[in-house]
Amino acid sequence: MIQVTKPFLPPIDEYQQYVEQIWKRQWLTNMGPLSSELEMRLKEYLDLKHLLFVANGTVALQIAIKALELKGQIITTPFSFVATTSSIVWEGCTPVFVDIDNKSLNIDPEKIEAAITPQTSAILATHVYGNPCDIDQIERIAKKHKLKVIYDGAHAFGVKYKGKSIFEFGDISICSLHATKLYHATEGGLIITKSPELLKKVALMRNFGISGFGTYGDIGINGKNSEFHAAMGLVNLAHLPAIFNKRKELSTTYLRNLKTLRATYPIWNTQSAPNFAYFPVILESEEFLLQLVEELNKNQIFTRRYFYPSLASSLPYLAPSAFAITDDISKRVLCLPLYHDLTIEEINLITRIILRVQNN
Ligand SMILES: *Cc1c(COP(=O)(O)O)cnc(C)c1O
Numbered sequence: 001m002i003q004v005t006k007p008f009l010p011p012i013d014e015y016q017q018y019v020e021q022i023w024k025r026q027w028l029t030n031m032g033p034l035s036s037e038l039e040m041r042l043k044e045y046l047d048l049k050h051l052l053f054v055a056n057g058t059v060a061l062q063i064a065i066k067a068l069e070l071k072g073q074i075i076t077t078p079f080s081f082v083a084t085t086s087s088i089v090w091e092g093c094t095p096v097f098v099d100i101d102n103k104s105l106n107i108d109p110e111k112i113e114a115a116i117t118p119q120t121s122a123i124l125a126t127h128v129y130g131n132p133c134d135i136d137q138i139e140r141i142a143k144k145h146k147l148k149v150i151y152d153g154a155h156a157f158g159v160k161y162k163g164k165s166i167f168e169f170g171d172i173s174i175c176s177l178h179a180t181k182l183y184h185a186t187e188g189g190l191i192i193t194k195s196p197e198l199l200k201k202v203a204l205m206r207n208f209g210i211s212g213f214g215t216y217g218d219i220g221i222n223g224k225n226s227e228f229h230a231a232m233g234l235v236n237l238a239h240l241p242a243i244f245n246k247r248k249e250l251s252t253t254y255l256r257n258l259k260t261l262r263a264t265y266p267i268w269n270t271q272s273a274p275n276f277a278y279f280p281v282i283l284e285s286e287e288f289l290l291q292l293v294e295e296l297n298k299n300q301i302f303t304r305r306y307f308y309p310s311l312a313s314s315l316p317y318l319a320p321s322a323f324a325i326t327d328d329i330s331k332r333v334l335c336l337p338l339y340h341d342l343t344i345e346e347i348n349l350i351t352r353i354i355l356r357v358q359n360n
Pocket residue numbers: 056057058059080081083084126152154155175176177178188189
């Protein structure tokens with residue numbers, strides 16, 4: 001069986017060494033030494049001044065919205081994972097969807113300005129598949145209309161934009177370190193901001209707002225992460241070069257094998273290089289996609305319609321709305337299996353089946 005993704009698992013003894021440290025210290029959670037070490041090592045790795053390790057990417061988004069004191073409407077993309085939208089609603093704000101660009105599959109800045117109202121407080125944009133948004137345009141619009149910007153960089157670990165970490169952009173950027181992501185800590189998230197004041201606020205919010213014994217600096221939530229998760233993050237960090245290289249090789253093989261497939265691919269931002277987090281293919285029609293999925297499933301190969309359906313038409317807590325490009329692309333895009341243990345032989349098998357369905 002070939003799944004669409006499989007979490008990376010390091011050699012168990014590497015993890016056990018950290019677990020033994022945790023046992024000796026009996027410090028299991030609450031900003032322990034391994035969590036602090038992970039934050040320090042990630043700052044080095046990503047070349048960032050500030051970053052906070054939190055429980056997951058969703059709570060990172062929720063804390064970001066809360067810390068920026070956003071109210072009213074937040075402009076966002078319907079082509080993302082549900083957490084991007086649900087966090088907005090959870091924080092008592094209203095998501096206002098704007099269609100995506102048909103090349104990058106990211107929110108289309110050309111359409112943002114028309115959606116701005118006196119109630120708009122921010123733009124929450126996703127770097128879809130790790131591909132940087134049109135950051136320059138988004139910053140320009142945000143500045144002009146005095147809006148805050150949050151980037152959902154859940155897919156964008158390791159991505160650079162104009163030579164800087166992608167997480168440097170926006171008032172706040174977040175990342176997910178969930179087991180299915182490119183780099184993971186089992187569960188986990190990152191909050192990144194350049195502002196020292198915001199960082200302080202976010203750090204308070206991560207820990208119930210507690211500022212000292214019996215004193216509270218702000219409203220907070222339990223956004224902390226554990227030493228066990230930090231340990232997984234620390235171990236996996238050393239494997240990242242191998243993970244990137246393998247995924248690059250696998251993606252290159254897909255592209256080479258699928259040269260004659262009638263399909264397109266998202267166009268990567270020219271100021272950036274791919275991180276190979278996913279292998280999305282935009283097929284000619286939904287009908288062809290469904291044929292492919294069926295044939296692959298028969299062969300015990302599992303893909304993922306990611307993202308499908310559009311968030312603007314599928315959430316029971318929002319009135320449905322249609323977006324021409326999102327609705328079209330989400331019906332035709334398919335993520336093929338991509339994970340560290342996948343072999344070239346397996347890719348050859350997958351692509352043979354795909355081409356057979358097309359050429360039949
Ligand atoms: C995974 C993901 C999230 C949520 O991250 P968790 O760590 O699973 O909470 C948010 N946004 C996007 C785009 C994601 O892919």
